[in-house]
Amino acid sequence: MSVDELFDMLKEQDLPYLKDWLSAQPPHAIADELIRVDAAGMALVFRLLDKGKALAVFEELDPSDQQEILAGLRDRAFSELVEGMDPDDRARLIGELPAKVARRVLAGLSPHERQMTAALLGYPEGSVGRMMTPEVVAIHRNLTVAEALDVVRTKGANAETVYTLPVVDDGRRLVGIASLRDLVTADTGRRVDGLAEKEYVSARATDDAEAAARLMRDANLLDLPIVDSEDRLLGFLTIDDAVEVIEAADTEDAYRQSGSEPLAGSYLLVSIRQLASRRAPWLLLLFVAAILTINVLDFFEENLAEVTALALFIPMITGAGGNTGAQSATSVVRALALSDVRIRDLPRVLWREARVGAILGVVLATIGIGIGTIFADFDLAIVIAISLLAVCTWAAIVGGSMPLLAKKLKIDPAVVSAPMVATLVDATGLIIYFLTARAILGI
């Protein structure tokens, strides 16, 4: 039986089989299956899992999917699960709960766990402080390698990682980074201070989580030390959380780029209502913006009535503009996300996109002459060709510059979506088309 079939096992209520299956699968595989069944099925699966594995599976899920599960558990199982979570995962979950539920969950925790979680929740949403793990093994700079290894042995059990070891002074200020690799290979009598890397990369707890995650990727780090404004060590952003942050940011960008807000949960788990409500606002905005095209066509209605063949090519010309603009916008949005382009590159980007747009415009115009001649006549074909050249160049400039302008205005550049560029270029493209037609056809 393949891993595909948890959904089927639940439908058939084959519980003994299901129990065997669950004990044979690793937690991440069970989590992958869980997000494809309904709330009742999830609750059933959770009752069949032993405590340790239930926790491991639970920690693999997104906060919104975790909420679905918690809603189906009794109070005791609920508290045990939350108490067992890592402080950073727990902070992320509680941060998304309604305030009343969040308070109840916090109150149910042991004092030590509550304190750690409350500290993380003190940082703003989207900051790296929310995502960091406070459970790290700090090494005092004056220790020897042998003493430091002892610290790792005694305190390491509760830490999320022992591979990156922050070296601190008396005031718990970060002064360097030692790796367990360095400690294991070094003379046991050496002082940690002499061994530690003093030129390390770190981030403030209030820094943006996505920027910190991309920094980790650029610098190839397993753990990024997080400090407060006085350089005191607070914790680590670990690479597994950084990967999650990057994936979530890429998901958000992908949704925004199609004119939609990202879902709070997995596709098959979220409600139809949520699916619709995440898409409706942008769709409505673009729909209202499309009134512009009605105005433009209304303005040129006489020309349209005189040469009805003009109408035939409207979708083709607006389509070509929209597609060219979407290509440019996507290139620039992605380049911004990867830090390949910055706001001050606007002039360079404009000049590049104008040339690319013109090249693409020439290519389409050449074919456009043929199409125009076949479906109408040569005069109209010339109108189509000139319009395509102008529309493509204009669309590439608009699509390439808008994400940079958005970023300058501190708006997420990814909201400059394919549909948004298309809608903006539609109206201007029609104006170009009809003005060219008037000039050439003399109407």
Next chain:
Amino acid sequence: MSVDELFDMLKEQDLPYLKDWLSAQPPHAIADELIRVDAAGMALVFRLLDKGKALAVFEELDPSDQQEILAGLRDRAFSELVEGMDPDDRARLIGELPAKVARRVLAGLSPHERQMTAALLGYPEGSVGRMMTPEVVAIHRNLTVAEALDVVRTKGANAETVYTLPVVDDGRRLVGIASLRDLVTADTGRRVDGLAEKEYVSARATDDAEAAARLMRDANLLDLPIVDSEDRLLGFLTIDDAVEVIEAADTEDAYRQSGSEPLAGSYLLVSIRQLASRRAPWLLLLFVAAILTINVLDFFEENLAEVTALALFIPMITGAGGNTGAQSATSVVRALALSDVRIRDLPRVLWREARVGAILGVVLATIGIGIGTIFADFDLAIVIAISLLAVCTWAAIVGGSMPLLAKKLKIDPAVVSAPMVATLVDATGLIIYFLTARAILGI
């Protein structure tokens, strides 16, 4: 002076300042700057860097950006740089070089490095074998913890990581995974075999690199052991390479989703010719597909001549359909990338999207009645409303199902782009619009 200004320093030829700046910056920051200057500037910067740092900077770059730099170096500097690279990074670079250059580069390597690189190049492009590091420290199952730590100390210097330690038998077959953390905290007299995790996740060298990377993310691994068909250990996929694979896959999806092929290099470094040639094929295909819309409008030209007001709403209706379809396609493409949805979910996805499309259609239709009444009359407004409802539902179904069908046909689902869905829905949307108009207006 901010890190923004390498570009300016090069323009002003302020070499002493530049040299100071280069020695103060970490390699990843220099690499970030390099991809924003031209080939001559990059060659100059490389001459100013000392050997070790030059190598570190070089390894931070994408293969295509690395090629730009190699083109500007003398033979000796060229060989030294390539000899110093990690085998997996080198394999990736050589894999992208023209065959003639690749042979010359391979011939210039020392026998040991050449052998390692040639082995990696034996795996198919896009496979995890191409991305793995062969430099791992294998531990024989019969060693004690103390002996294993000695192996780490003596052989660890050349390995990319010593945190995940593959445990092997006499035939170098993988039998378990030990972590350095386990070794450091365990009794030194214990046997490694008893300590090793026997239920580990691994991948075959011929497996798809993106699937292996996403598996690492799901299972929260730092290193994924890679084996051959007989379970013999070949190397590791390390998390930093996995992050790169995921980022590259997300970049590819982002480009494809806007109807464009991904660039082979950073946005500011690639040529205008490349920018245009990556966009032209899809743009042309969509342009030719748009001929369908001309045919449809041609077919209904009499109706259009009779009621010219019909033309006013063409961009609005096709736009609404295109936007709705793009939203659905993006949701499903991303859900597929994250394994939230599988091919066999097609019926569930269809049913979800049909309902979402209908809800969104009702919302737009309500506003459409108002707009239609203002710009035309109530009868036409009814035509518009019915068309919007039908077009949105249809577009959501098409947009949601096409990525799944593409995946079933083993085509990258991301090619089902916003522009492609828009183009496909344009023609059908127009047919719906005109047929509704004929029925209601009696034309």
